[in-house]
Amino acid sequence: MTVTARDRLLQAATEAFAEHGYGATTTRDIASRAQMSPAAVYVHHATKEELLFAISLAGHEDAMRVLSAASAESDEPIERIRAMVRAFSDWHARNSRIGRVVQYEFGALTPEHRAVIADLRRRMEQHLRDALVAGVDEGVLEVADVRGTARAVLSLSVDLVRWFEPSGAHTASELADLHADLAIRMVRAPSTPV
Amino acid sequence: MTVTARDRLLQAATEAFAEHGYGATTTRDIASRAQMSPAAVYVHHATKEELLFAISLAGHEDAMRVLSAASAESDEPIERIRAMVRAFSDWHARNSRIGRVVQYEFGALTPEHRAVIADLRRRMEQHLRDALVAGVDEGVLEVADVRGTARAVLSLSVDLVRWFEPSGAHTASELADLHADLAIRMVRAPSTPV
DNA sequence: GTCTATAAATTGATAGAC
DNA sequence: GTCTATCAATTTATAGAC
Structure with a gap:
């Protein structure tokens, strides 16, 4: 290369x-x-904004790819969600600078470019919501508010770009494992064995 | 006034x-x-940066005040943490524009001003860590990684400034209650009755 | 404490040579 | 596809009248 x-x-x-x-x-x-x-x-x-759009689009597509791949790892809802959160946090930690641009500069895009990115974001969020609903239907998850809980789980992964440093207290892997664990605790039905 | x-x-x-x-x-x-x-x-x-510092300082102090007041509501660790997360999410939802400046423009401050703000942030995080440790000591909480879990709980409250709109699917109160619930699920010992 | 006017520097983007 | 040079507009901040 x-x-x-x-x-x-x-x-x-x-x-x-x-x-x-x-x-x-x-x-x-x-x-x-x-x-x-x-x-x-x-x-x-042609413009500074086109540069931003190229970075934002590639970043969103890469994050989406990682999330989809993790989702395909298991059919069992808890393991699927664990894999999705682990992969999403891991991606944001390892690509925190791209992640910062992806997450914070959405408003700087032109309306046309913003629409393209908004669609990608909707699909990512829907992906997680689908996994939550499947788990509730199977009875292994207890989620009263699927929309709000999906957002909260994504917040966990996304917000780390605000402060993550590779030289900090946690490696990307450690943080990803922690977040995956915490997310499962947020959504697991109390009756489900650990 | x-x-x-x-x-x-x-x-x-x-x-x-x-x-x-x-x-x-x-x-x-x-x-x-x-x-x-x-x-x-x-x-x-005198400068644009002094304006930013005035906003950032007042915002951090107000958030700290709200967090401390919530912490004082109860001696019982679970209810204390529930109150803290509810108050912190509620504050960020109701002051999402101030919250955005507070959370995203830290890096735009001068080194001197940054040091002042960093100290306030440390104290807020320490406040939550203290509550977690107390709950673990009493046996009602199960938290393997206090530092990482405190960060994760704060991420839940903070990240909403990135997307919260008063006209959206949740009111500030609804979101605050949801986040408080999710945070408790993240840290409660499995044996503890609901 | 507010204004109009403007200084001095910096900005996004382009022209034209190689 | 890269450069030097530069344009036209905009920027932070100030001077000085009221």
């Missing part, structure tokens, strides 16, 4: 956006991080 | 920072929202 100028540019923009936010990031800062001139940025993307 | 120009300014800046982020907000935008000239902003605060 050759690292192209376009790759360097996306990497540089991701770091800059994650560090200062989209609006506060200058194209000169991006260019400097990617070791190119300010003008070279515009060879690859 | 008279609404002073300074109040209008803080209110305007909070809304602008929450909507576009600190870096992307212009002093002209703030002035226009507060119905004053661009120059009038500088009568009340």
Whole structure:
């Protein structure tokens, strides 16, 4: 895999956006991080917003891919949800800078781009809701408010991008395992054996 | 309570920072929202960052006050934690724009101001950790990782500022009750009666 | 404490050479 | 596809009148 100028540019923009936010990031800062001139940025993307959209779309698609793969690991609701939360937290921890752009810069997208991303988000949330409903139907989960609980479970995974540091108290794996455990405790029917 | 120009300014800046982020907000935008000239902003605060610090400090102190008050409601660990999570989620839902500035613009502060805010945050987290440890000692809670679980419980309350809308599917009260319930399920010892 | 006017620097994006 | 140079607009912040 050759690292192209376009790759360097996306990497540089991701770091800059994650560090200062989209609006506060200058194209000169991006260019400097990617070791190119300010003008070279515009060879690859017409506007700064198009750069953001490319990063946000790829990030959302990768997160969705990871969530779907985890969902397919098991047919049993508890193990399925455990795998989904573990994978989602793990992804956000290992890709915390992309995650920050993905989660915090949604409002900076154009209305057209925002609609594309909103659809991806809806599908991710629906994926988790489906798993919760299946578990309730099988009687192994007890979830009074599926919509709110799905949001809460996702909050657990997503919010870590706000503070996670690889050098911190937990590795990505440790945090993912902890979150998976906590999520299961949030939704498991009391009668279910551990 | 008279609404002073300074109040209008803080209110305007909070809304602008929450909507576009600190870096992307212009002093002209703030002035226009507060119905004053661009120059009038500088009568009340020397720099844009001082405005941010004033908002962030007041927000953190108010959240801390709410958390402490809730903690004092009960001596029993489960009810204490239920009250703390309910109050913290409720505050973030009812003050979601202040919450967004408080949570997302930490990095935009000067190192000196950042240190002040970091200390307040440490104390809030410690407050919740103390309640968890007390519950474990009394045998009503089962928490393998106090530090990680405290963070996770706070994530539940904090992350809602990213998406909460008063016109949405849940009111602030409903969401706060749900989060309090979910948090208790995360930490309660299985043997404890509901 | 408010305004108008403006300084001084920085911004996103483009022109044109190589 | 990269660069240097630059435009036109916008930025934070200030000067000075009222």
